[in-house]
Amino acid sequence: MRKCKLERKTLETNISLELNIDGSGKSQINTGIGFLDHMLTLLAFHSDFDLKIQCEGDLHVDGHHTAEDIGIVLGQAFSNIIGDKKGIKRYASIFVPMDEALCRTALDISGRPYLVFEVDFMRETIGTMDVQNFKEFFRAFVNNSKITLHTSVLYGENDHHKIESVFKAVGRALKEAVLVSSNKIVSSKGVL
Numbered sequence: 001m002r003k004c005k006l007e008r009k010t011l012e013t014n015i016s017l018e019l020n021i022d023g024s025g026k027s028q029i030n031t032g033i034g035f036l037d038h039m040l041t042l043l044a045f046h047s048d049f050d051l052k053i054q055c056e057g058d059l060h061v062d063g064h065h066t067a068e069d070i071g072i073v074l075g076q077a078f079s080n081i082i083g084d085k086k087g088i089k090r091y092a093s094i095f096v097p098m099d100e101a102l103c104r105t106a107l108d109i110s111g112r113p114y115l116v117f118e119v120d121f122m123r124e125t126i127g128t129m130d131v132q133n134f135k136e137f138f139r140a141f142v143n144n145s146k147i148t149l150h151t152s153v154l155y156g157e158n159d160h161h162k163i164e165s166v167f168k169a170v171g172r173a174l175k176e177a178v179l180v181s182s183n184k185i186v187s188s189k190g191v192l
Contacts (some may be wrong), residue, residue, distance in 0.1 A: 001020055001022045001023075002020070002021045002022050002081045002082075002178075003018070003019060003020035003021070003022070003023075003050075003081065004018070004019050004077040004078075004080045004081050005017070005018045005019075005077075006019075006073050006076055006077050006080070007073075008069060008072065008073045010065075010069065012057065012058045012061075012065035012069065013055060013056065013057040013058065013065050013066055013069040013070075014055070014056045014057075015053065015054070015055045015056075015069055015070060015073050016052075016053070016054045016055075017051075017052065017053050017054075017070075017073045017074060017077055018050070018051070018052040019049060019050070019051055019052075019074065019077040019078065019081065020049065020050040020051075021047070021049050021078070021081055021174075021178050023044075023048060023049050023050025023051075024048055024050065025044055025045040025046070025047070025048045025049065025050070026044070026050045026051075027040065027041045027044035027045065027050070027051045027052070027053075028051075028052045028053075028054075029041050029044075029051065029052070029053045030053065030054050030055065031053060031055045031057070031066055031067075031070060032055060032056065032057055032059050032063075032066060033059070033063050033066060033067070033127070033128055033129050034127050034128065034129075035126050035127035035128065035129040036063070036066070036067060036070070036129055036133075036137075039134075039163065039164070039167040040053060040070075040167075042164060042167045042168055042171065043167045043168075043170060043171040044171070045171065046167075046168045046171030046172045046175065047170075047171035047172065047174045047175045048175050049171075049174070049175075051074075053070060053073075053074075055069070055070055057069070062130065063128065063129060063130055063133055064130070064132075064133055064136060067129075067133035067134070067136050067137040067140075068133070068136045068137065068139075068140045069140070070137065070140075071136065071137040071138065071139065071140030071141040071144070072140045072141075072143075072144050073144075074141055074144075074145075075140060075141040075142065075143065075144025075145035075146075076144045076145075078141075078144075078145040078147075079144060079145045079146055082109060082145075082178070084185065084191070084192070085109055085111070085185055085186075085192045086183070086184065086185050087180040087181065087182050087183055087184065087185075088109060088177065088178050088179065088180060088181070088186065089176060089177055089178070089179045089180075089181045089186065090108060090109050090110070090177060090186040090187075090192070091106075091107070091108050091109075091177060091186075092106070092107055092172075092173040092174070092175075092176035092177035093105065093106035093107070093173060094106075094169050094172050094173050094176070095169070096165045096168045096169035096172060097165065098156075098161040098162070098164045098165035098168065099158065099161050100155075100156055100157050100158065100161060101153055101155065101156025101157070101158065101161040101162045101164075101165045102153070102154045102155055102156065102165065103151060103152065103153050103154070103162070103165035103166050103168075103169040104150075104151070104152050104154055104169070105149070105150065105151040105152075105166070105169035105170055105172075105173045106149075106150045106151075106173070107147055107148060107149045107150070107170070107173045107174070107177055108147065108148040108177075109145075109146075109147050109177050109178070109192070110146070110147060110148050110192060111146045111192045112146065112148055113142045113143045113144075113145070113146050113147065113148070114142065114148040114149070115135075115138055115139050115142040115143075115148075115149050115150075116149070116150040116151070116152070117134075117135045117138055117139070117149075117151055118151070118152035118153065119134070119135075119151070119152070119153045119162055119163065119166060120153070120162075121159050121162070121163075122157075122159055123159050126159055126160055126163065131159065131163070134163055134166070138151070138170075149170070151166050151169060151170060153165060153166065
């Protein structure tokens with residue numbers, strides 16, 4: 001099984017994370033931000049990754065450090081598990097509808113971090129989650145997992161539906177990209 005346990009303790013957050021990318025989508029998430037818990041649960045379910053996260057963050061300040069630091073630790077765990085990327089499919093793309101919202105996501109487990117995050121929100125918060133922090137979460141995840149991720153909500157009206165389609169799409173794309181389909185590294189250079 002491809003799995004990893006990590007901890008990160010700073011003056012802003014204390015995070016314990018377990019990730020198994022050969023799981024069945026089980027999760028135990030407690031970030032202190034209910035809506036972020038909901039989104040990470042969806043990510044785990046749709047990726048078939050088993051994910052445990054326990055976070056104590058400085059939520060009396062705001063949720064930025066919590067969202068960003070969880071992205072950092074999740075990205076580090078993912079990178080540790082993938083290692084030299086031998087045999088994985090590497091690329092994946094998907095469209096995911098969530099009622100009136102439609103998300104297009106494409107990713108490359110490339111070793112080159114890059115994020116395109118095109119989501120227009122109508123509100124400033126969903127639950128207690130500041131919508132700006134979704135991009136911070138994904139930026140931290142991308143930078144630490146070293147993947148290229150393009151995710152765009154093509155249209156939609158409800159902010160909950162928009163970001164839910166993003167987390168589901170990213171989960172489903174990750175599920176496909178980490179599938180082992182050969183015994184070689186999928187790169188004309190021979191390394192990723």
